[in-house]
Amino acid sequence: ELLALSYPIRMIPFPKEMIRNLLNAADGRTEGFAQLVQDFCDIVNPVLDETGWRRRFFAKLCSRSPKDYLDTESGGVRPLSNALQLLDALRSSMRCFDDMCDLVHLDCAYIVLRPFIDFEPWREWRAFVKDGCVVGISQYHYTHCFPELQGDLTDTQMVMEGFLNHDVIPRFPLGNFIADIIMDKRDNIMMPVLLEINPWGNS
Helix, strand or coil, X not given: CHHHHECCCXXXXXXXXXXXXXXXXXXXXXXXXXXXXXXXHHHHHHHHHHHCCCCCEXXXXXXXXXXXXXXXXXXXXXXXXXXXHHHHHHHHCHHHHHHHHHHCCCCEEXXXXXXXXXXXXXXXXXXXXXXXXXXXXEECCCCCCCHHHCCCCHHHHHHHHHHHHHHXXXXXXXXXXXXXXXXXXXXXXXXXXXXXXXXXXXX
């Protein structure tokens, strides 16, 4: 039910041995890297082919994304176009490196893929939910001053709070989380769409 509130995604198992090899590559150790590239392409490319997302997709670990590697000056992120770009993003991102140091201890983590959603950065918001209650909503890019957000945002706040309270929170099993929301324009009406849910501590 929660997935119906968001964009389509596919989850790919990310075995701990592959994570360990990727951590070694990020640390400059190249032994076994050629095999890692082959194994990684073998798990990612079939999903890209099946979904038709090849050449324009976004990806993240089950924890966080490599946005520190993919960020653009305008506040958005660059789309990925193939499995090798994704591997390079995971290897180059300090956020993902930190997370993989924890994920390697799990039996299996996941890579999450979705089609690249091209939206203006001012449409993205971050909501903080604590003990099942909305305790704050902020611009995702809180250091930017967007002309589109000048003026009274009470209606926007009420729409997002209603979406969280009536649609998201009742469907999510944990009381503490952070939700990224896109205010998407559909039929000339601004509607909230759940972009992703992040853990309270690592976001």
